[in-house]
Amino acid sequence: MKKAIVIFLLAVFGFFLAVTFLDPDFEAERNHNGVKNFYLDKTVSQLKTANTVTAIVVNFRGFDTLGEVTVLFLAATALGSILFKKRHHIGDRTVLMPASSIVSAGSKLIFPAIILLGAYVFIHGHLTPGGGFQGGTIIATGFLLMLIAYRDFSISHNVLSVIESFAGIGFVTFGLLGFMNGGTFLQNFMGTGVLNDLISGGVIPVIYILVGFKVAAELTGLIYTILHEKG
Amino acid sequence: MVGSPVLLIAIPLLAAFLIPLFGMVWKESVRIVPGLVLAYLTYLSASLYIEVINTDTIVEIIAGWRPPWGINLVFSPLTGFLTTIMTFMGFIVWLYSYRFKRNVEFEAAKKYFIFLMLLVAGSVGIVITGDIFNQFVFIEIVGISAYALTAFYTGRDSAEAAFKYLIMGSLSASALLIAIIIIYSQLGTLNMAEIAANIDNMNPYYRIIAMIFFIIGIGVEAEIFPLNGWAPDAYTEAPGPVGGAFSGIVAKAGIYAMVRMMFTLFDIAGPMKILIVIGLITLIVAETSALRQEKLKRMLAYSSIGQMGLVLVAFGMGTKAGVFAALFLMLNHAITKPMLFLSGSFLTFNTTEKYIKQITGMAKKMPVVSIIFVLGALAITGFPPFSGFWSKMAFLSAAADENLLFIMATILIISIFEVVYYFRVINRLFFFEYDDKISVEPHKPGFNGMIALFVLAFIVLMIGFYPSSVTGFIDLAADDLLNTHQYIDKVLQLGQTIIQ
Amino acid sequence: MNYLLFIIGFLLLVLIGTAVYAVRQRDLLYAVIATGVISLALTALFLVLQAPDVALTEAAIGVALTTIIFIITIRNTVRYEDEKDKK
């Protein structure tokens, strides 16, 4: 009985999706004069940002990014709240597997390179693919590697929390600065420079670097919390 | 110019990032700062609302790009009305829970207040945003805060309730995303006004499918029938004041999103019938379930779902009178249901199961709280001269104008149901002797909690005796919702402030 | 132009195959690894479909972080969908 209901539901769902997306008219009736060309055009001519996706994420739809950063912040906080234990003791770290000497030595070697790669990715977010989210997660994976390889590697929760808070405050403050200078929230109020220069695009790289710090701190904290949950 | 709508979002987010820093310096500040923020939001929202009523709708641009391209916030008589209610209720809930976990656990209290503040901020965001993807982001903010608040107590079955809520919430978020994909692919825009202006160019099949996915996506927050399985559990397991926040704030935001979508986005013939059908099913199922509940909070949760169904039916009539009645019902419910949750939470303070039989004879021990509870029960069932009476009258006259006799009869029968299950509680509360074996230990209510309850009770009485004090505002809000062209024009003709 | 078609077709087949495997596999650890493979295939597909930004994000979040938190959860709870499956 239950199986039948599930299959019926799946069939209805699949039918709706297929009727929409696999219909030959779907492509033909599309309105191609949407916002796309405006974004591509303005990114080059006004924002002087090479990477259009970055321009959209940080400037055109920067409000979404603010919300998204908040979602990550909430997720990290919620994790701490849900896994909270009565007596405030931190359990042993979960050991995924005992790290051999090759792994630990190799991790030490790779770790700085990963951090450097992450920093490169978010500093060049407005020029090349990548940006704050990507760079931040790369840095977090670097810390994850160290946490797995060395049992006594630890990170201060307070330091992470301070970095996270300052990056978040910086984001909102830059938004409010635009509010005071140019008239609207998150407005690009700094000089935009020359396309494809490292220092170009006004506030876009600044905000994306702040996002990078925030994402890195949040994800590292999140992994740290969940790693210290021993059954 | 007193401020700008964007501050309604920016200030709580800024405060949320600041609170961990403040907490390191002065522990009490994690309680005070959210309260100050919510009080400021209430002030800002109320003053903006007055300005909007006297002058014109404010359309706020973000990042300097005018509406079809950038995200915009719309602060109109309708959204201002809802925002003011929500921020005010957020402040009341904060006031009630000010002493929450005091002197016990600092970390837990810090997180509780951050979640509460962002719950309010996210709900306000759902209401004032003018962009569908931005609305999705705010729905996720509300969702994650709500999951975390539901799972807040570790001792109870709260993780189950939160898990249920999370699965439903994220499935519906996926549906919402699919609807956004269909709309974006066909119209090439995400702006609500632009969508509303171009919706006629869209193939009707795609329009209907997108609308179905939208209903699934928003239905979880709006608590409509097949998607509200999470609600009774979440309301029961969450901390007492959070139940009030869910019914007073989150459900209102969900209903708004639903109604905005139906009235403005998908302006096709027939959607109103869908609203009536969904609303009636929700109403009947919820109210009949409420009759059978043994737990106080569960009963209140079902009652809350039922009221949401009633609101949807009223919106579904589609006429001016219907929308007026619906907004009036929303206002009354936003004030009365948190009052019931908060006073009920005081009555059952020292028990984790919250059975109705455990409050037997409590009226003699806690007379003031009991009287406030009764006031709320009378107001929500629609006894004159309390606030609920006027909204139910407005509803019935709106239905009578449209000759919807079946709906009128159903509402009257449902009202009898409501009277039955509320009087079951009142009967136990007042006319039974206090019994040590079944009743709980009375709890001495805190000073701040009592102030919150008194403020709410005052508002209920005020609306009850002077309904004309609010009907003017509701009238303007109803006009605003029905005038789709005005909404589109206001948003799209705002080409002056674009940066050159 | 045809080699592009082959790459995309191969990746799409990998996606569906791994998804079915992830749902049917009763050893949760393997199922989680299969989810990681789905993310990997998606990463390659995003790259082919000219979305390098998304590919980077999916590679870092989908392949690395999601998989690792799944594995930590399995370490802290149970490895098999059913106790009977334990060999």
Place this chain on the structure above:
Amino acid sequence: MDTTELIRIGVYGTSILLILIGLYAVLTKRSLIKIIIGLSIIDGGIHLLLIGIGYIKDGTAPIFSPGSENAVARMVDPVPQALVLTAIVIGFGVTAVALSLVIRLYRHHNTLKIDEIKNLKW
């Protein structure tokens, strides 16, 4: 049928299949972790769908390199990419919260089977 058409149908069809497979897992599986795996498969399908919407024939990535400032017409739509970026990060947050709930449920009930946890049946 030309290449673009094939790619389009393949990508859309695969994402719809992924969504349905994930939904099947969420609705029928008895293990909590399996349910969350299903959710992340649904997410993957939706992200692929969104990227497929933006793809155009012979498109290039929406990044301007020196000397190619006039290549606008051939660029794929950047908006869905920005949306997917947001959606991936949000999805990760939700998955993390869900897994922490699973750990807590296991702490209480010592099982992850949905039938053995009271209040979780639906």
